[in-house]
Amino acid sequence: MYDHAPLLLVGRCSIPVFRGFRFESFWPRIQGFKEVVEHAWQQPISLQNLFLRLHTKLQRTNTKLRQWAKSKIGNTKLLMCAAKQLLGILDVVQEHRTLSPEELLLKRDLKLKYLGLAAVEKLRCKQSSRISFVRAAEANLKFFYLQAKGRKRKNSVSQLEYNGRVLRAHADKEEFLFKYFSEQFGQPPQREMTLDWDTVGLPRLNLQHLEDEFTEEEIFAVIQDLKFDKAPGPDGYIGVFL
Numbered sequence: 264m265y266d267h268a269p270l271l272l273v274g275r276c277s278i279p280v281f282r283g284f285r286f287e288s289f290w291p292r293i294q295g296f297k298e299v300v301e302h303a304w305q306q307p308i309s310l311q312n313l314f315l316r317l318h319t320k321l322q323r324t325n326t327k328l329r330q331w332a333k334s335k336i337g338n339t340k341l342l343m344c345a346a347k348q349l350l351g352i353l354d355v356v357q358e359h360r361t362l363s364p365e366e367l368l369l370k371r372d373l374k375l376k377y378l379g380l381a382a383v384e385k386l387r388c389k390q391s392s393r394i395s396f397v398r399a400a401e402a403n404l405k406f407f408y409l410q411a412k413g414r415k416r417k418n419s420v421s422q423l424e425y426n427g428r429v430l431r432a433h434a435d436k437e438e439f440l441f442k443y444f445s446e447q448f449g450q451p452p453q454r455e456m457t458l459d460w461d462t463v464g465l466p467r468l469n470l471q472h473l474e475d476e477f478t479e480e481e482i483f484a485v486i487q488d489l490k491f492d493k494a495p496g497p498d499g500y501i502g503v504f505l
Contacts, residue, residue: 284325289386293335303327313479339380346377 290296303324310316353370356362362370423430423439430436 284329286325286328287332287387289383290328290332295331295335299327299331300324336383339383343377343380343384346373346380349373350377 303326304320306323308316308319310319350370350373353362353366353373356366420436421431423436425439430439
């Protein structure tokens with residue numbers, strides 16, 4: 264009996280990392296958030312174009328918010344790992360001797376800090392999830408994290424077989440699919456006749472107004488229709504901030 268399966272390993276694969284700005288939904292609940300936004304928003308600006316002024320203000324605000332979040336919150340995963348290790352050390356020490364009042368106070372503070380960081384991670388997973396009915400206090404954590412990470416799973420065709428050949432490279436699969444569907448659809452026939460649209464007499468519409476610039480009311484109406492806790496665009500801001 265042969266129970267082995269082939270394994271294809273591909274090296275030197277670059278993993279894309281998001282480097283842009285992402286507004287966190289829990290920021291407005293932290294003390295000092297409004298002061299940072301007001302200070303960044305009220306800085307003087309010499310531009311006259313309204314859209315450029317708004318763009319510049321948002322850029323300044325996201326820069327200040329990044330700096331503020333880095334100093335106020337920090338790397339949550341690294342802090343959780345450090346707190347967990349310290350709690351483990353204190354538990355081992357407690358098995359051999361009684362902890363001092365200072366050590367008990369440190370253990371209590373570490374537990375509170377760890378619970379707070381865990382709540383932040385849950386909120387981040389919820390914000391990245393496309394399913395809006397999942398709550399931060401969802402009891403089924405396995406289902407919660409599966410839904411939060413669902414967008415990272417992509418369906419792909421691993422291989423194609425053609426005339427005894429197994430195609431695994433992306434370029435080979437692309438070339439084969441293009442040839443196959445080109446043969447199936449064939450070439451479009453040459454037209455011997457066409458329509459005279461002037462004779463048909465279809466009504467003509469004046470679409471010149473589509474070239475006009477957007478007004479502030481139109482932009483605000485579009486923003487109001489967006490999901491409250493989802494990012495509205497590449498600037499990274501969500502409805503909580505707006």
